[in-house]
Amino acid sequence: MKESRNRKPRVVIVGAGFGGLQAAKKLARKNVLITVIDRTNYHLFQPLLYQVATAALSPADIAAPVRSVLSKSKNVEVILAEVQSVTVEAKKVRTADLEFDYDYLILATGARHSYFGHNDWERLAPGLKSLEDAIELRRRILMAFEYAEKTNDEAARKAAMTFVIIGGGPTGVEMAGAIAEISRYTLAKDFRHIDPSRARVILIEGESRLLSAFPEDLSRSAQKQLTDLGVDVRTGVRATNLNEDGVQLGDEFIPCRVKIWAAGNNASFVGKTLGVPIDRVGRIVVNDDLTIASHPEVQVIGDLANFSYQTGEPLPGVSPVAIQQGRHAARNILAMIKGRKPQRFHYWDKGSLATIGRNKAVADLKFMHLSGLPAWVAWLFVHIFFLIGFRNRLLVLFQWAWAYLTFDKGARLITRNFQSEQRPPA
């Protein structure tokens, strides 16, 4: 594209997660041209993804089309494409078949799971980052009960009714609690040959306690609440091997059909194409103003950024960090356009929440710690409040109210790949 003296600055935002979307909203209707590039056509409300995986919500309940969220911002164009590389010297972003020039770039491509070098484990134990992941996990969980109902092999039945979740952070805790609940309540009366409420749910954490980012008293409370639900919590234990038949924990082998990975993240590969320092999980080490070395026009936010100026540790990969960084990056761009310098970012930590099940959760509100019902109510309000779009909020509230009253979960559909599950490889 030709340069012209009075043309509007071009801002490219890669990734329409919490950080990227927030930056786009903040820059909308300012005197800039914005291109938002994402490899999906929707913004995903990731904190509720585990509810899609456990059949409480439908994909569309927690996802809003990026176009529709930004439809009124006429200075924003949305491109459905996967970015393959960034050339900071030439100020170019490349997708498979297109190239975009920018004056300012915000990189917010997030993270995927990390299998610590065992990439073959991904197939055996899927993680939970995308809608496709959630649909696949839902399928595996429901298919395990279907298989248990049909088989006459007692050992196979037991393995099908054993669910191992690897990783005791918020996602692992949520998944363990949710699987325990659907087996004990939702599915309890639907089968004739098995008793779903006798399903084993095993949660494995390598550290000495669950939710290591939370205060110790809340970790203990979460463990107790999970144990009350019947979850077998094992801390200080690591999965040393996985195969089709189960999980190896040191000397013990646990036969199980469904294995779920919630243990680690790796930042998106896009970071590696920049040629700037990255940390051991692939995050870009940013300056204290979110820019990268020698390129103040490039800012990196959210799970892709390693920002360690505040606590000495990198900020955690949670949505409030991404949202605040998205807003800050937008402000920085507006400042730079006016010839001012980008400002130092400061994260305002309002606390953390993790939910376990009906009336069960933990909340670290900084000024106080909550457990059980009060924490769960706090979780409910925060998540409904921040859910994108008025329509989704009402829909989700309705489905939660329904599930709360009836213990029923509506989205128990097994779709995709059913045929391949039916006919085991010869």
Added chain:
Amino acid sequence: MKESRNRKPRVVIVGAGFGGLQAAKKLARKNVLITVIDRTNYHLFQPLLYQVATAALSPADIAAPVRSVLSKSKNVEVILAEVQSVTVEAKKVRTADLEFDYDYLILATGARHSYFGHNDWERLAPGLKSLEDAIELRRRILMAFEYAEKTNDEAARKAAMTFVIIGGGPTGVEMAGAIAEISRYTLAKDFRHIDPSRARVILIEGESRLLSAFPEDLSRSAQKQLTDLGVDVRTGVRATNLNEDGVQLGDEFIPCRVKIWAAGNNASFVGKTLGVPIDRVGRIVVNDDLTIASHPEVQVIGDLANFSYQTGEPLPGVSPVAIQQGRHAARNILAMIKGRKPQRFHYWDKGSLATIGRNKAVADLKFMHLSGLPAWVAWLFVHIFFLIGFRNRLLVLFQWAWAYLTFDKGARLITRNFQSEQRPPA
């Protein structure tokens, strides 16, 4: 299984569509043991499938887990498996790894699309029978607009914004109307480089009029209502060839990216394994009591049955026929158990409805014909009323009310196979 004089009669029902499910409900809590076998874990409300394909509803809104629908009927077991054959002499039903003995059998495995010998067309122009079909069509329709937004090739853009629907029965009419509506209202403001409201929607029907099962005045009205929506309706025209680039209609080639098949059905292959007479589309020719020749213990219902005693023509493949036949088959079994003969089936035709869009539909209520708003209101009530499960009804009603007021459609998610779409085959 061993015979015993006082054991309960075993009823196997294959297929949990409208017919099979109705039969199971009617036999629930009677003195029989029932096995319902379906290859999916849900009952699908097929009349609303086009709304999933056009992003108005989520899969879970129109599907209910078979187990959960039948959960209170303790004499019913549900098996998730695909039946591969039936041996009427031995009274056995076979799946990939299991075998079921029956005293009475109800076959209700339905139909799939028929491509009139051109099986390679299925990949080019998917039909709309399953949730997977609907998700795939939704993906193709939404991806076409995304592609049109990105490309610089004017001819490719035009082809991406041309949608050809082959077959002018109720499904074709619904799809044509719904695609015209989302392009003209829902998507209209979401793009920057294309105007979705200029999308071409072409509906092709080989016969001289649309909706040939309806009275002529309603066919004319449907055509006018579609034309008002901007649909290009072509009757008396057949697709003579399809390829990636478009559709051949005799001498004319229409370049188009998305092609949708709504032209013909073939009954499920299970019928062919029985060794009884089938018609040219694979339907089993049943006796006037729904049983098959020499085997009164076997009944065939719904889209799999050719029942021609009432009008001289086979009854149409619509849900009221399947529902009434399901109930009748259940009654026949209860009669036969008591040593009585199965009774002749009589279809009570309450009329037909086809919807076109907001305030647009046709209804043949036998005693009167309706068009436009009154037909649409009738359609709305009938479909909400018959939707399985109280929860789904409320959810769907809410989403329709929302869509009606805002023209917004909530389920605009492109999932699955996105990667393969991104990178065209080399």
